[in-house]
Amino acid sequence: MLKRGLAAILGCILSSVSITVSAQGNLSNDALRQIQPMEDTLVKLADSMYTAFIPDERPIYCEKFVKQLVRTLKVPNSYSYPFEKLKTKINLIASDDKEFRIFNWQVSSSPNQLRYYGAIQLPSEQLKLFPLIDYTKELTKGAEDSLLTDSKWYGALYYRIITNEIKGQKVYTLFGLNASSPVSNKKVLDPLTFTENGAVFGAPIFNVSSNGHFTGHRLHRFIIEYKKDVQASMNWDDDLKLIYFDKLISQVNDPNRKYTYVPSGQYDGFRWDSGRWYYIEDLIPVQTFKDGEAPAPKPLKGKD
Numbered sequence: 208m209l210k211r212g213l214a215a216i217l218g219c220i221l222s223s224v225s226i227t228v229s230a231q232g233n234l235s236n237d238a239l240r241q242i243q244p245m246e247d248t249l250v251k252l253a254d255s256m257y258t259a260f261i262p263d264e265r266p267i268y269c270e271k272f273v274k275q276l277v278r279t280l281k282v283p284n285s286y287s288y289p290f291e292k293l294k295t296k297i298n299l300i301a302s303d304d305k306e307f308r309i310f311n312w313q314v315s316s317s318p319n320q321l322r323y324y325g326a327i328q329l330p331s332e333q334l335k336l337f338p339l340i341d342y343t344k345e346l347t348k349g350a351e352d353s354l355l356t357d358s359k360w361y362g363a364l365y366y367r368i369i370t371n372e373i374k375g376q377k378v379y380t381l382f383g384l385n386a387s388s389p390v391s392n393k394k395v396l397d398p399l400t401f402t403e404n405g406a407v408f409g410a411p412i413f414n415v416s417s418n419g420h421f422t423g424h425r426l427h428r429f430i431i432e433y434k435k436d437v438q439a440s441m442n443w444d445d446d447l448k449l450i451y452f453d454k455l456i457s458q459v460n461d462p463n464r465k466y467t468y469v470p471s472g473q474y475d476g477f478r479w480d481s482g483r484w485y486y487i488e489d490l491i492p493v494q495t496f497k498d499g500e501a502p503a504p505k506p507l508k509g510k511d
Contacts, residue, residue: 233284233287234282234283234284234285234287234288235283235284238282238283238284238285239288241282242279242282242285242288245275245278245279245282246279246288246290246292246293247292248275249272249275249276249279249290249293249296250292250293250295250296252268252271252272252275253272253293253296253297253312254296255268256268256269256271256272256312256314257296257314262315262316262317263316265314265315265316266314266316269314269324273324273326276310276326277336280328280334280336281334285328285334286308286328286329286330296312297310297311297312298310298311298312298364298365298366299311300365300366300367300368301368302368302370302379303368303370304370304377305330306329306330306377307327307328307329307330307401308327308328309325309326309327309328309339309365310325310326310328311323311324311325311339311364311365312324312325312364313362313364313386318389319389321386321387322341322362322387323339323341323343323360323362323363323364323385323387324339324341324362325338325339325360325362325365326338326339327339327357327406329401337357337405337406338357338358339357339360339362339406340357340358340359340360341360341362342355342358342359342360342361342362343361343362343385343387344387345359346361350428350430351426351427351428351429351430352426352427353409353427353428354407354408354409354410354427355407355408355409356404356405356406356407356408357405357406357408358405360408361383361385361395361397361408361428362385362387363381363383363384363385363395363397364383364384364385365381365382365383366382366383366384367381367382367442367443368380368381368382369382369443369450371479371482372482373410373412373482374482376400377400377401378398378399378400378410378412379398379399379400380396380397380398380399380450380484381395381396381397381398381399382394382395382396382441382442382443383395383397386435388435388466389435390434390435390466391432391433391434391435391465391466391468392432392433392434392435392439393430393431393432393433394430394431394439394441394452395428395429395430396413396428396429396430396441396450396477396484397409397428398410398412398427398428408428409427409428410427411425411426411427412425412427412482412483412484413425413426413427413428413429413477413483413484413486414483414484414485414486415429415486425483429477429484431452431453431455431468432455432465432466432468433453433455433465433466433468433469433470434458434466434467434468434469435466437469437470438470439452439453439455439469439470440452440453440470440474441453447490448478448479449476449477449478449479449487449490450476450477450478450484451474451475451476451490452474452475452476453470453471453473453474454470454471454472454473454474454475454488454489455468455469455470455471456468456469456471473489473490473491474489474490474491475487475488475489475490476490
């Protein structure tokens with residue numbers, strides 16, 4: 208019901224929205240007076256969809272939240288409204304070039320049922336809103352090699368966006384967390400591009416390697432999976448101009464059991480070059496120290 212409800216609501220909105228808004232600019236005083244109480248309603252609904260005492264009611268509040276979000280975004284020039292109150296309840300992240308922003312959240316209807324939601328808003332004269340329908344559970348295999356769309360989306364909570372170009376087309380690398388599995392978490396690097404038909408997720412731009420050598424296989428998205436109760440980093444270092452992430456190892460020496468993976472203390476990464484992310488092994492080399500010496504590597508910065 209949760210997936211079908213959101214898909215039906217947003218799909219209907221996208222097919223029927225025909226209102227015209229003025230070119231993106233500042234909100235008028237009338238529009239501001241209209242949108243502020245609507246944001247307050249969104250905040251209250253967000254509280255209910257997260258914390259309703261009866262878990263089965265949370266999807267119902269989620270559906271109400273989606274309807275209210277769409278009504279709110281129909282306000283002319285809503286793209287310029289920052290939604291500072293709503294940001295305390297859901298993720299709201301924009302690309303550096305301000306070409307889009309993503310409203311993003313998760314709802315748990317039971318201890319083992321976690322689903323991701325999102326909507327991409329574009330700044331345009333007509334309201335453009337792409338729903339993101341969580342397709343993660345259907346991707347039992349081939350997640351790193353799949354080309355997906357907004358209606359079949361690798362669900363995640365996004366925390367960073369990096370912008371690059373390939374032959375004049377912008378490619379946005381999204382950093383996300385998916386914690387829907389009861390035994391493991393995943394962090395994902397997912398490329399986003401826009402076409403006339405909507406949002407496209409995935410692109411063959413991750414050059415993976417083995418022992419420092421390119422294997423000839425390019426992934427459409429890059430995913431690390433690790434044990435549920437540990438922390439693993441994946442982020443951007445602005446000084447080094449690269450993506451870094453924890454090198455993971457299995458606690459039981461079984462590479463097929465991803466839920467046993469934990470950080471090894473080393474970092475691998477990706478560096479952008481000529482339209483690709485190139486894999487880099489051992490960003491911080493293993494050092495051998497004499498008695499009394501201590502390591503002092505340059506820290507890798509960034510919020511996980």
